[in-house]
Amino acid sequence: MILGLWLSWLSTLARSCTETSGASTTRTSRQVSNTAQSPATYRLNEIDVADLEDTRHFPFDWQPTGAIERLRAGEEMPPIVVVQTDQGRGLGIIDGLSRTYAHWLEGKARIRAYELLLGGHS
DSSP: OHHHHHHHHHHHHHHHOOOOOOSSOOOEEEEEEETTEEEEEEEEEEEEGGGBGGGGGOOOSSOOHHHHHHHHTTOOOOOEEEEEOTTSSSEEEEEOHHHHHHHHHTTOOEEEEEEEEOTTOO
């Protein structure tokens, strides 16, 4: 169910949303509805890389060369997609592991992320 909800949300997001962020934290909440499934709510936020549970598995044996080059060149990268984990100890990455790993390798403390809000969390 979560995967179907995420795929629906991601396709709608790709068609209908272009977000830009300012110098500080950007928070935008939207609700995306699909007639076949429940609405998805998400917000665009700037989060600490350290708050991502996936970072405890870093470093890897590979390097996201393309993502690192784009980051070093100052290109704006698409936000990653995260969700609060069941354990409630942090956020889990749904999409954007290479972008997150590039930020981590480059010592960037913050990353833009769409947080998928499940079950009425706000």
